Each structure stands twice: as C-alpha cells, then as structure tokens.
Amino acid sequence: MQPTRPGECIDKGPLISEIDFTPFKMQVSTDRYHSRRFHERERERLWMRVWQVAGRADDIPEAGDWMEYRIFDQSFVLVRGKDAVVRGFVNACRHRGNALCAGKGRAARFTCPYHNWSYGLDGKLLAVAKPDFDGSVEEFVGDKDALGLVEVPVECFAGFVFLNPDRNAAPLSDFLGEVAELLAPYRLEEMVPVGLNVRESLDCNWKVVMDAFQEGYHIQGVHPELIPAMDESKERYGFFGDHSVATGPFGAANLEDFGPEQQADSIRSLPATFPGVVEVLPRFEALLDTYRDPAGKLSFPPGVTGRQLLQQATRDTLTAKGLDVSGLTDVQMSDNHFHLVFPNLFMTIRAGEATIIISMPHEDGDPNRCYWHVIALMWLPPEQRRLQRAAQLDIAEGDHFTYFLALEQDWEMMQRQQNGLRNSGLEFMSLTRQEVRLAYYHSVLDSWVDSKAKA
Numbered sequence: 001m002q003p004t005r006p007g008e009c010i011d012k013g014p015l016i017s018e019i020d021f022t023p024f025k026m027q028v029s030t031d032r033y034h035s036r037r038f039h040e041r042e043r044e045r046l047w048m049r050v051w052q053v054a055g056r057a058d059d060i061p062e063a064g065d066w067m068e069y070r071i072f073d074q075s076f077v078l079v080r081g082k083d084a085v086v087r088g089f090v091n092a093c094r095h096r097g098n099a100l101c102a103g104k105g106r107a108a109r110f111t112c113p114y115h116n117w118s119y120g121l122d123g124k125l126l127a128v129a130k131p132d133f134d135g136s137v138e139e140f141v142g143d144k145d146a147l148g149l150v151e152v153p154v155e156c157f158a159g160f161v162f163l164n165p166d167r168n169a170a171p172l173s174d175f176l177g178e179v180a181e182l183l184a185p186y187r188l189e190e191m192v193p194v195g196l197n198v199r200e201s202l203d204c205n206w207k208v209v210m211d212a213f214q215e216g217y218h219i220q221g222v223h224p225e226l227i228p229a230m231d232e233s234k235e236r237y238g239f240f241g242d243h244s245v246a247t248g249p250f251g252a253a254n255l256e257d258f259g260p261e262q263q264a265d266s267i268r269s270l271p272a273t274f275p276g277v278v279e280v281l282p283r284f285e286a287l288l289d290t291y292r293d294p295a296g297k298l299s300f301p302p303g304v305t306g307r308q309l310l311q312q313a314t315r316d317t318l319t320a321k322g323l324d325v326s327g328l329t330d331v332q333m334s335d336n337h338f339h340l341v342f343p344n345l346f347m348t349i350r351a352g353e354a355t356i357i358i359s360m361p362h363e364d365g366d367p368n369r370c371y372w373h374v375i376a377l378m379w380l381p382p383e384q385r386r387l388q389r390a391a392q393l394d395i396a397e398g399d400h401f402t403y404f405l406a407l408e409q410d411w412e413m414m415q416r417q418q419n420g421l422r423n424s425g426l427e428f429m430s431l432t433r434q435e436v437r438l439a440y441y442h443s444v445l446d447s448w449v450d451s452k453a454k455a
C-alpha cells in the first residue's frame, strides 16, 4: 500500500503565477526594523506569548541535564527530568528571586546559592535551609508545596525544544497545525548537528534574517553561483496558519536546454552548499552509468532527467543508510523545501538533511542587532549520532565565523540592508510578487503585534 505522503500537497501547491495577490499587502513599514517602540511591542505581544525554539532536545539528553534559555531580559531554565520529560521554569528562586543558574550543566537538584533553598528536577521545592530555627519548615516559610519553581509550557517537536513564556498558551500542536504533519516524515528528531552549529551576533534586526531566507529573488544579485542549481520560476508555495513553505527546485534549471552531462554537472557543482548531495553522488554516478554508451557518452531516453536520477539516488542511499523515506515524495528527495515556522525558525530541508537558521533579538535591547544560530542537521544511524554531533560554538562579540559561500554572502548583505532600513526617511519596503512570503510573514507579525487578543 502506498504510504501517506503529506508533501504531495506542496508538490501541487501554486506557482507564483497561480497565487491570488488580492489579500497580500506588498508594502511593509520599515519602523519594525529599527524603532524601539515597535521592538518593545514585539517583546510584549509576540515574544512573551509565542511558541519559540529554545534549543535541541539532544542538547540535554540525560536526566538532570539543563540549559538556560534567554529572550530579551527574560531567563528560563530547561531541564530533563528523571522521567525523561523536558520541563521549563522561570529562572528565579521562589524565595527572593535569585537567578538559579546560567549557561548549561547537569545537576541532581538546583540549589540557590543565596540562602540554599533547593529544587528538584521537576521544580518542586525540596528543602529550605533553616539553621537558626527549631520549628518546622511550614512554620518557617509557609506552604512548601506552593513554592515550587514557576513552570512555563515546554514541548518537544522535530528534535527542537519549544518554550512559550505565556503560562496560558494553547498547546504547541494547535500552533503548528498542518506543519507538524508535513515535517514528520523527514524525522528531524533523529537528525544531529554535523559540522556546523554556530551562534553569532549580527548588526541587523532579527526579521532581516528571516526575510532574507524567505525569497529566492536575491539569488541573481547575491548568489550567482546558485543559478544553475535552482529554478526559481518553478517554486511552489504553501501557507499554513502563521507558517509557510516554498520549494526550491534543484538541478532543474533550463532542463530543456541542458544536455545530460550539463544536468549532471549542475547536480555535482555545489558540494559545500548541499552536503547531502555529496553523500548520494556515488549512487547517482552509478545510475548515470546505466545511460552511457560503450564510449562513455551519456544520453537520456525521453522522460529521464538528471533530477529524476538524483531523486532515485537519494531514495536508494538514504534507505540503505537506514532512514525510512517512504513518507516523502520524489520532489522531497531532490528539492529543498524552505519552511518558516513563525516567528523565527527557518529550515531548508531535503530528505536526510536540513539547514536551520534561528534568529532572535539581541539581549542588549537594540532592535538593530540580533543573534542567528545556524545548524546543519544530518540524519545518521543511531549509533553514530552522539559520536558525530557538533557542539554549539558561541562566537564572541566582534568576531566572525566563516560559513560556506552562500551564507557568507547573506551575512554581508543582511547587515548592509539594516544600514539602509534604519534611515527614518524610508517609510516602507516595496515587495515584488517573488517575495510573497515576506508579505505573508509581515501580515502574520502585524496580527500579533497589533492585536492584544491574539494568543
């Protein structure tokens, strides 16, 4: 029986020419990138209420492993309990509010260094020091059971730990909606950071980063080397609640005009940008060889393309490696799918691999600055995951990590864009139809920032 493939709805999604633009606002105000007033509204109405990624679940794999998550001036501690469940707490002692911890670590319990109150991994108040008092704990402090750490909603999905600062938030599944079903067949929760896991500050607003990855329009100006491997004219789109997706057809450029060898070359040409393609090249070459004549000349019969052979090679290679790809479509074997999980989780996903970009406001409160966290995830068999997992690298303020070419190009352009956007004389940006996702994204943002009712 054919397995369910939720990706089919994206395979059949609209092309840009098929989208009804009537509801889209193609002018976007620019104060959202630099105004402190807007930044403060965003803090209150978006960040303090929205589900957001606080880390990867395998950052804290064992009972007692904990990590701090900070957003603006707010701090939370995420900890894996003895029951393997990850919980989140406001990082403040219930006595007089001292911060319990900073950074990450492993603990059997949390002991506040100020007056030595201690808490279990489930947040319960375990013990209260009372060196000069002979009576009971209840006489000393009152109802101990009511003095556990303040818990906030935390849920794991796709290997990410999501946290919501709003204690009354609806479940994560309500927020993700159909996106959860679309992402499930990729098995992101079984992927680990390999090679790239870097967090660095940038001189631009956090949304400049999200914008840059939601359109392929800048490929011609910024990433000319990607032109042969991408065909923006065949991008398909999907809009799901607050979230959206676009496809990036791979190796399809000018197929009608490209001969078989050229098609194969465009697939081989970007090993650093698409490391997952490198892995499937041996199988790809073997499939190509079946279409060579004795002299080695390659020719495809009608209906066969390099892109199709890449899809077959990817399915064969990943299946042999142990990843069940039966829930993924052929298009998902070859083409990047660019997912945006609102507000700040961007994922470029192909079967077996994903590049993650998370951006967030800078702790210093300056709307002109942010952090990005770039993670290259790869699916590996279980026994290799811990061994090959790249630890997170935090880049010091003022330093810069050198990424692969396309990210270096984006890194430079995003900060340059902020220098223009921060000019108060420019009131709005004018989007093209190829930037339809930005129009959608900013409407969603407006619905959070403008409406108190949204939860």
Ligand code: FES
Pocket (backbone or CB within 6 Å): 093, 094, 095, 096, 097, 098, 112, 113, 114, 115, 116, 117
């Ligand atoms: S503030 Fe934590 S024990 Fe006093």
Ligand SMILES: [Fe+2]
Pocket (backbone or CB within 6 Å): 212, 213, 218, 222, 223, 406, 410
């Ligand atoms: Fe880019």
